[in-house]
Amino acid sequence: MNVKYWVMVPALSLGIALPLHAENLPAFNLTIKDGRYSPEQVEIPAGQKIKLVIKNDGPGPEEFESSDLNREKLIQDGKTAEVTIGPLNPGTYKFIGEFHPKTAQGQIVAK
Amino acid sequence: MLATAIIVFREVLEAALIIGIVLAATQGLARRVSWVSMGIIAGVAGAGLVAWFADAISSALAGVGQEVFNAGIMLFAVLMLGWHNVWMKRHGREMAQQMRDVGQAVKLGSRSMYMLAVVIGLAVLREGSEVVLFLYGIAVAQQDSPGLMLSGGLFGLLSGAMAGLLMYRGLLRISSRHLFTVTTWMITLLAAGMAAQAAGFLTQADLLPPLVQSMWDTSGIVAQSSVFGRVLQTLIGYADHPSGMQVLFYATTLAGIAVLMRFYGSAPASKVQPLNAIET
Numbered sequence: 001m002n003v004k005y006w007v008m009v010p011a012l013s014l015g016i017a018l019p020l021h022a023e024n025l026p027a028f029n030l031t032i033k034d035g036r037y038s039p040e041q042v043e044i045p046a047g048q049k050i051k052l053v054i055k056n057d058g059p060g061p062e063e064f065e066s067s068d069l070n071r072e073k074l075i076q077d078g079k080t081a082e083v084t085i086g087p088l089n090p091g092t093y094k095f096i097g098e099f100h101p102k103t104a105q106g107q108i109v110a111k
Numbered sequence: 112m113l114a115t116a117i118i119v120f121r122e123v124l125e126a127a128l129i130i131g132i133v134l135a136a137t138q139g140l141a142r143r144v145s146w147v148s149m150g151i152i153a154g155v156a157g158a159g160l161v162a163w164f165a166d167a168i169s170s171a172l173a174g175v176g177q178e179v180f181n182a183g184i185m186l187f188a189v190l191m192l193g194w195h196n197v198w199m200k201r202h203g204r205e206m207a208q209q210m211r212d213v214g215q216a217v218k219l220g221s222r223s224m225y226m227l228a229v230v231i232g233l234a235v236l237r238e239g240s241e242v243v244l245f246l247y248g249i250a251v252a253q254q255d256s257p258g259l260m261l262s263g264g265l266f267g268l269l270s271g272a273m274a275g276l277l278m279y280r281g282l283l284r285i286s287s288r289h290l291f292t293v294t295t296w297m298i299t300l301l302a303a304g305m306a307a308q309a310a311g312f313l314t315q316a317d318l319l320p321p322l323v324q325s326m327w328d329t330s331g332i333v334a335q336s337s338v339f340g341r342v343l344q345t346l347i348g349y350a351d352h353p354s355g356m357q358v359l360f361y362a363t364t365l366a367g368i369a370v371l372m373r374f375y376g377s378a379p380a381s382k383v384q385p386l387n388a389i390e391t
Binding site for chain 1 (some may be wrong): 114118165166169170174177178241244247248249250252284307311315316317324330334335336341349351352353354357
C-alpha cells in the first residue's frame, strides 16, 4: 500500500467525523477568572450528552481537568472552549483548574 | 513557590520516567546518550513552539484541535515504541554478533535509537508545553515573583528528573540477563497506556464513542490524580475508571505488539533465539 493512503485515510475519516461533532447539544456555561470557577456547581440532566462551554477570563491560561469525567482541556486567556460530557449516571463529578488546583474547584451534579 | 514546584513536577514526571526506561532499554547501544539528549532538546524546543501556537491548535478542527493533536502525538509514539520492540527482537541477535564490527553496530543501533529519541522528544514536547503555559500564566497573574517562580519551576524539574534517574537506576539493578525482557515489556505497557490516553482524547473530542462510560472504578484505591496514580498511569497505563474505548485501545495495542513481535520479530536467516543474546 502506498504511503499516502496512510495519511489520507485518517484525514478523510476525520473530515467525515468532524461535522458530526458540531451537533447541537444542550450547553452549560462555566467561567474561570482569577483561579476560580463560577458557578462552582453545575447541574445537568443525567443520562444525556451535554457540552460544557468554558470561558477563561484570565489572567493566563488554565486547564479544565476532571479525573471523575476523564477530561482535560487547556483554555487560553480570553478564550472559550467546549467539552462534551456524558451521558452520565446521576451523581457528583468534581473538576479543577489544574493551574490553580487549590482555588479552582467545582462540581457537576447530574440529576 | 511550592505550588509551582508541585505542578511542574507532575508534568515533568511522565517524560522523566519515559526517558529512564529508554535509557535502560538501550543499554549497550552506541551513542545512546547523544540520541536521548537530542530527543530532549528537540522536545524542549517543540514545547516552546506548541505553547506559542496553543491558541491556533486549540481552535483548529472545529475546536477539537487540541484533542486531535494530543491523540496524534500519542498514537505516533505508540507506533514508534511498537516498531522499536519488533525491530530489536529482529535485529538484537544480529547486533550482538556484530558488536565486534563497531561501525556496523553503530549503524544498527542508530536506527532503533532514532525511534526512541522521537518518542522522548514527543513526551517532552507534550508535557513541556503545559509547563511553559502554566509558568506563563503565573507570570501574567503575577502570583509569584520571577525569582520564586523560577526556583519553584527548577525545583519541580529537578525532582521530576530525579524520579527518572531512580527509574533508570532501579532497572539497572535487574540482572542483565533479564533486563532486556523487562524493558521490552515496559515499553509495550507504555505504548498500550499511551494508546488508551489517545482514545481518551478522541472520546473527549467526540470523535470516538466511549462504548462504556466507566469499565471499573478504583479511584478509592489509587486515584489517578495522585502522584502514585500518575506514575502508574505512565508505566502501565493505569486509569482509575477507564472508558470501554480506552480498555479496547489498551488491549488491542498490547495484543498487536505481541503478535507483531511473534511474527515479524524473528531474525531473517537462522532460528530465533531469546533476545537476551544481545548482552555482551
